[in-house]
Amino acid sequence: MARNREFDIDRAVDRAMDLFWRQGYAETSLPDLLKELSIGSGSFYAAFGSKEQLYLRALDRYTSLQGHDLETALDGTPEIRPAIRGVLASLVEADLADPTRGCLVVNTATQCGDQPQATDRVSTAIRQVESFLAAALERARARGEISAEKNPKELARFLTTFIQGIRIVGGARMEREFMEDALSTAMRALD
Template sequence: MARIREFDIDRAVDRAMDLFWRQGYAETSLQDLLKELSIGSGSFYAAFGSKEQLYIHSLDRYLSLQGRDLETTLDETPGIRPAIRRVLTALIEADLADPTRGCLVVSTATQCADQPLAADRVNTAIRQVESALTGALERAQARGEIPPEKSPRELARFLTTFIQGIRVVGGARMGREFMEDALSTAMHALD
């Protein structure tokens, strides 16, 4: 008779995501994960297969949450400039509040580039941000909020790159003035 799994997989993935996010992939040991999830190694391997597979599940969860937040902000904030400013300001504030946490996508790109599944997730995440921004900018251009000569896709690619840069610079603890100056300049790209 098979044993019934005695823990919530979704909750475990959320807890693992938080641990990987705080410590990074390389710095998180199997023992760290077992302790954080309060499970034994047999249950761990039966549920997740490996540390790398759990990391991928955690990264997928992170991307789902971040993507949903981005799309919600872009869809629910009236006007493209306030929406973009709100997205960028939220990232800046998060990094100022906790510069050690940073972005799991940036961490993955820098620490796990040699892992094909992780590298694929980073590429997918960047494309999803680009796509969400492109769609919002196209709708804004149709409403006359963006000059007709601007390319929504090029703006989206710039802003996607800027977002990743914010996360890196935030971890470097450059401070509010530095970040707000960069935000101001980025917002002029929409003019």
């Protein structure tokens, strides 16, 4: 008779996500995961298959959470500039508070470039950010908040690239003034 799992899969994925986010994919060993999840190797393999498969699930969870936060910040906002500034400022603050953590998507792009499934998920996450931004910018253009001559998709691609760049620069422990100057310049793209 099969034994029931004695742990919560979703909670385990969240804990693994946090561990991968802190340590990186390569630096996180199977013993690290087993200790963090408080499970044995048999349970680990039965639930997740492999370290890579768990990493992909953790990355999916991360992008889902981040995507939800971005969509919530932009959806239904009465003014696009303060909403986008708020999103960008929150990233700057997160990086200033803990520059070692960064963004799991950026970390994956820089650490797992040889893993096709991981790079596919990174591309999907980037496209999701672009989509949320483009939709919000399109609504803002329709309301007259940004010039009718501005292309929401192009602006969204610029801001998406800027977001990824600011996460990398944050990891380099750049000072607040540097980060805030970059943010102010990015915001002028909406003028």
